[in-house]
Amino acid sequence: MFATRISPAILKELKHLSIDAEKPIFDLTEEAIKDLLKKYKKNGKD
Secondary structure (H helix, E strand, C coil): CCCCCCCHHHHHHHHHHHHHHCCCHHHHHHHHHHHHHHHHHHCCCC
């Protein structure tokens, strides 16, 4: 379990993306976190 706060504006965009992509918000959030982790590992900031 993981909980965090997200700004209302970003959450609104995420909800719209979820509908457009036909993917649950959880899947989109997990994908974004994985991409962020890859980015920082690639830059040697791990």
